[in-house]
Amino acid sequence: MNNIIVYCETNGNSVAEVSLELLTKARSLSGQLKVQVEAVIIGNDLKGLEDQLYAHGASIVHKAEDSRLEFYQTLPHTSIVVEIFRKEEPQICLFGATPVGRDLAPRIASSLKCGLTADCTSLEIGDHYEKKTDTTFKDLLYQIRPAFGGNIVATIINPGTRPQLATVREGVMKREETNPVVKGKIKNWNVSEIAKKDDFVIEIIERQIEEKRVNIKGSQIIVAGGYGVGSKENFNLLFQLADVLGAEVGGTRAAVDAGYIDHDRQIGQTGVTVRPKLYIACGISGQIQHRAGMMESSMIISINTDASAPINSIADYVIVGNFSEIVPKMIKYYKKNSK
Amino acid sequence: MKALKIIVLAKQVPDTRNVGKDAMKADGTVNRAALEAIFNPEDLNALEQALRIKDMVPGSTVTLLTMGPGRAAEVIREGMYRGADNGYLLTDRKFAGSDTLATSYAIATAVSKMEYDIVVAGRQAIDGDTAQVGPQAAEKLGIPQVTYVEEVEKVDAKGLVIKRRLDNGMERVKAPLPVLITVHSSAPDCRPRIAKNVMKFKHARTLTELQDATEDYSQMINNRPYLKINEWSVADIGADEEALGLSGSPTKVKKIENVVFKANEAMVIQANDKEIESLIVELIENHTIG
Numbered sequence: 001m002n003n004i005i006v007y008c009e010t011n012g013n014s015v016a017e018v019s020l021e022l023l024t025k026a027r028s029l030s031g032q033l034k035v036q037v038e039a040v041i042i043g044n045d046l047k048g049l050e051d052q053l054y055a056h057g058a059s060i061v062h063k064a065e066d067s068r069l070e071f072y073q074t075l076p077h078t079s080i081v082v083e084i085f086r087k088e089e090p091q092i093c094l095f096g097a098t099p100v101g102r103d104l105a106p107r108i109a110s111s112l113k114c115g116l117t118a119d120c121t122s123l124e125i126g127d128h129y130e131k132k133t134d135t136t137f138k139d140l141l142y143q144i145r146p147a148f149g150g151n152i153v154a155t156i157i158n159p160g161t162r163p164q165l166a167t168v169r170e171g172v173m174k175r176e177e178t179n180p181v182v183k184g185k186i187k188n189w190n191v192s193e194i195a196k197k198d199d200f201v202i203e204i205i206e207r208q209i210e211e212k213r214v215n216i217k218g219s220q221i222i223v224a225g226g227y228g229v230g231s232k233e234n235f236n237l238l239f240q241l242a243d244v245l246g247a248e249v250g251g252t253r254a255a256v257d258a259g260y261i262d263h264d265r266q267i268g269q270t271g272v273t274v275r276p277k278l279y280i281a282c283g284i285s286g287q288i289q290h291r292a293g294m295m296e297s298s299m300i301i302s303i304n305t306d307a308s309a310p311i312n313s314i315a316d317y318v319i320v321g322n323f324s325e326i327v328p329k330m331i332k333y334y335k336k337n338s339k
Numbered sequence: 340m341k342a343l344k345i346i347v348l349a350k351q352v353p354d355t356r357n358v359g360k361d362a363m364k365a366d367g368t369v370n371r372a373a374l375e376a377i378f379n380p381e382d383l384n385a386l387e388q389a390l391r392i393k394d395m396v397p398g399s400t401v402t403l404l405t406m407g408p409g410r411a412a413e414v415i416r417e418g419m420y421r422g423a424d425n426g427y428l429l430t431d432r433k434f435a436g437s438d439t440l441a442t443s444y445a446i447a448t449a450v451s452k453m454e455y456d457i458v459v460a461g462r463q464a465i466d467g468d469t470a471q472v473g474p475q476a477a478e479k480l481g482i483p484q485v486t487y488v489e490e491v492e493k494v495d496a497k498g499l500v501i502k503r504r505l506d507n508g509m510e511r512v513k514a515p516l517p518v519l520i521t522v523h524s525s526a527p528d529c530r531p532r533i534a535k536n537v538m539k540f541k542h543a544r545t546l547t548e549l550q551d552a553t554e555d556y557s558q559m560i561n562n563r564p565y566l567k568i569n570e571w572s573v574a575d576i577g578a579d580e581e582a583l584g585l586s587g588s589p590t591k592v593k594k595i596e597n598v599v600f601k602a603n604e605a606m607v608i609q610a611n612d613k614e615i616e617s618l619i620v621e622l623i624e625n626h627t628i629g
């Protein structure tokens with residue numbers, strides 16, 4: 001009762017990365033609230049997936065299996081999750097801010113008449129004093145998110161409705177397994193009893209999901225290029241540096257829009273969020289929407305011809321100059337000094 | 340097949356994409372007044388999908404519905420210039436302060452007063468980026484939703500065949516009518532204004548605009564009813580006031596912070612061989628690289 005529930009997505013035979021990130025975060029919130037973490041997982045054949053969920057801190061796994069639920073569908077998932085929330089009365093529920101989470105969570109929020117905050121980048125527990133009614137609300141979920149095109153950061157609360165619902169961006173929370181792993185319990189839910197026939201009115205005719213080709217999110221070192229790199233050919237230089245460093249290459253939206261680099265490598269508010277050990281920014285001005293996706297990097301090196309480029313104010317090292325002269329030098333001296 | 344009634348949900352938003360230096364106040368806060376009010380970009384993608392359905396099914400009508408202050412009537416005129424047939428402006432001070440739940444309640448209440456087969460919305464608006472109003476309105480209307488739509492490929496008596504754009508792929512679904520869809524920015528851009536429509540609708544006005552106008556257009560609008568932009572208040576749609584505005588909004592904004600640059604002591608490295616080599620050596624030695 002009044003625990004934290006994480007809605008977990010699956011892809012094929014594993015739990016989605018973002019769901020494991022959320023379980024990890026839920027664990028730290030649950031410590032503060034002295035409650036437990038539970039997971040909801042829905043699909044066709046979910047055998048064995050509970051182990052991943054236990055390993056990330058879930059003590060109860062709510063499972064709903066049905067042959068019609070091989071792929072995500074809005075209406076049956078809404079019915080099932082709403083039913084679980086009604087029965088279990090969690091205080092907080094988290095969803096990934098993915099196409100699935102952003103499709104499902106609002107439908108659930110509307111059905112339960114509960115507040116929902118989209119695309120959170122940070123979650124905290126705290127109190128709230130309401131002047132008008134002279135009431136203090138204890139232990140609310142602070143739902144922190146960028147708004148207004150990334151120009152402001154807002155803290156949102158839902159004092160009066162339960163559960164407190166939020167979707168959370170992929171990649172902003174760190175995933176960590178528990179140690180030791182405590183085996184939890186499975187609770188099965190009967191889909192045919194919960195989902196109505198009408199819930200299956202939308203028919204999936206075809207799906208083409210590509211395996212993610214690049215994994216910049218998982219990379220410890222990222223060499224990123226912006227519009228200042230100037231061309232697709234010039235990006236080869238960044239790929240060479242990435243190659244010797246064992247890094248991945250990312251880009252800004254301006255670089256993606258100009259066709260210098262593929263969309264799946266875009267970093268920032270409308271791309272992926274990364275937090276590598278080292279971020280080398282080449283020809284990137286550092287607009288707020290780009291910084292939103294990389295400022296958690298442990299170390300940032302900026303290479304820019306403009307000494308006053310905004311990115312320099314969050315960088316640890318600034319090299320003022322033309323990337324096309326500097327990057328080859330970095331490659332040369334890395335080769336010389338490594339091993 | 341029978342003609343379809345299509346409603347497009349559109350919002351007027353501040354152009355947050357161009358928050359330049361002049362839009363920032365000295366204290367680092369955003370000066371909203373300095374931002375241009377525009378037709379929310381993905382709502383234009385939505386309008387285009389609606390117009391394409393209208394092209395596919397002759398006789399169909401496209402009606403815009405927007406909620407906002409009086410000047411949001413601009414969105415309706417803009418939509419009519421591009422091919423929409425008419426529009427409704429939901430405007431009332433009692434809507435002010437609504438979060439997505441209260442907004443979707445207002446919109447769903449208005450939509451349920453209209454006849455419709457398809458409701459088309461943009462995936463999200465650039466001032467909030469929540470993507471919540473579409474699905475929440477669908478839930479309140481009790482109809483299915485299809486989000487992240489890239490293209491409505493086929494329309495027939497049984498419903499729509501729709502291509503969705505997902506993170507790393509696509510999905511094709513068949514949806515019955517009525518349905519609410521939200522359109523993604525990867526969908527085709529909206530067609531431009533049509534000169535003939537601009538001539539026809541440039542004097543389209545809401546009642547409030549007519550009352551505030553210096554010239555008297557009422558005669559003209561009486562003669563040409565298509566120039567009337569319908570204006571609805573809370574009372575007109577029979578909505579419950581408690582479910583609107585701040586009282587109908589479970590989410591509260593606790594705090595707003597402006598994102599200001601935290602000046603950081605960056606180490607400046609000269610672009611010469613010696614300094615670059617010593618940086619690389621330092622990074623190797625502290626195990627950042629290698």
Ligand SMILES: Cc1cc2nc3c(=O)[nH]c(=O)nc-3n(C[C@H](O)[C@H](O)[C@H](O)COP(=O)(O)OP(=O)(O)OC[C@H]3O[C@@H](n4cnc5c(N)ncnc54)[C@H](O)[C@@H]3O)c2cc1C
Nearest residue numbers: 226227228252253254268269270271283285289305323356
């Ligand atoms: C709603 C919204 C969402 C957005 N989402 C994202 C997002 O997810 N990711 C993102 O990146 N952007 C995003 N943007 C766009 C963002 O605002 C910027 O336009 C973009 O990040 C700028 O990219 P840039 O730094 O590559 O280009 P520019 O701003 O053009 O900067 C180029 C830089 O290169 C430097 N330079 C030029 N030549 C050289 C050279 N030879 N050597 C070294 N330096 C050189 C210049 O001094 C300059 O600083 C978004 C915008 C909006 C409105």
